[in-house]
Amino acid sequence: MKNLIKPNHLQSGDTVAFVSPSSGLAGEEFVSHRVELAKQRMENIFGLKVKVMKHALDGIDTLYNHPQYRAEDIHDALLDDEIKGVFSFIGGEESMRIVPYLDENIIREHPKIFMGYSDVTSIHLKFYKAGVMSYYGPAVLTDFAENVEMDDYTIKNIKKVLFTNNTIGNIPTSNYYRKFGLKWSESNKNVSREKINNQTYEVLSGKGKATGTLIGGCFEVLNNLRGTEVFPNEDAFKGKILFVENSESQLPIYFLKQALRSLGYMGILKNIEGIIVGKPQNDENIKEIKETWIQVLKEHHLEDKILFFNASFGHNEPKCILPYGVVATLDAEQLKFEINESGCS
Structure with a gap:
């Protein structure tokens, strides 16, 4: 570690x-x-x-x-x-x-x-x-x-x-998310973006608890960085909770599927302890994204891997903060995501 x-x-x-x-x-x-x-x-x-x-x-x-x-x-x-x-x-x-x-x-x-x-x-x-x-x-x-x-x-x-x-402790989802799309012109500065009711975490696979240190980021960027000096090798993902989310320019679903398969082939999906996925911006393609994650885990016989969905980070406002390297736990029975240490000294 x-x-x-x-x-x-x-x-x-x-x-x-x-x-x-x-x-x-x-x-x-x-x-x-x-x-x-x-x-x-x-x-x-x-x-x-x-x-x-x-x-x-x-x-x-x-x-x-x-x-x-x-x-x-x-x-x-x-x-x-x-x-x-x-x-x-x-x-x-x-x-x-x-x-x-x-x-x-x-x-x-x-x-x-x-x-x-x-x-x-x-x-x-x-x-x-x-x-x-x-x-x-x-x-x-x-x-x-x-x-x-x-x-x-x-x-x-x-x-x-x-x-x-x-210690940071429990990180629930936000009870709302803001609709993306309002232009940043100064004439709109007094216009509040619409708030849309949000749900708690959804467990797409796995039972019990998964504990590991956090690593991840924006999925499209991680995909582009594979093979570079900064992308960790497959062994570096052992004992980790992988956090990922899609940008406002999502990969096409067929491309997302192939990218996830690549992570499976590299051994990364097997090595990690669990996965937490951020809410897609404006819930775009949410059904297809969830189905793709479930399908690829099944293809690699990883149906028991804990996979949380709908987290409030990344391309969503409001958002939480995920410090790289802290110990975190996904509790599939209690629908809780906790960080088990402080984020700063």
Whole structure:
């Protein structure tokens, strides 16, 4: 079992950095109001000061053409003694381009909270390879800049995971999810996104309990990273709880099926202790996705593997935070997902 370095927790008055490790969207004028709103909420809700890193607002074209700028911002944030946490503005589609520029020694020698989701999975796996815990959780432009108000579920999970060194404990699903699709134009800033009633976890296979350390991310990104230096080998998945969720640009169902079969062929599905899958955004293709997971597990004679569905993380608002490397338990009888240790030191 790989023991990751656990960063120190945040306190009111700390400074956190905003970075753009994937898309440079945060630097575009039409979302500038969301950048400012997120900064205000960091201070007003969490008591945090914000330092926007040098290149984080350079814009889409510049950051696409200069991936090393994005890596430099992460390095500078980690090396800055004033900064205690690093938050991603948003995901995108090519964060893997900055992975070769990231220095594992800097990551390892200056362990700090690094949080984001979606395409930022590439960066999380680089932190994992370096031996440092990171956090699959809210992004600046999506969650901290939610229209009208931040979701209480998200706020509570941030405080529970990042602001204490207490055991995280039970993580229920949110009792609602927000409908995706409202444009981010400033004219919509006072329009609250629709809340849709949500259900608790659904157990698609398995009985009893499964315990292991967390590893995973956005499924599409994980699929693209297979064979790269940051994708763990099959043995690294032994004793793990795999957490995965689909992006807003889902793989076609036939492609998802083949990708899951690949994980089976590689021995990963056999090696893991259990699986927890995030709710698909807007419940898109939910029936087909569930059927595909069940089918592929059956093909590999893994019908007894515990598989939870409908978790509130990733491409859903509100969302919880999943720290890489913490011990977690899936209880199929009680429909409970628990993290059995703290998320921070």
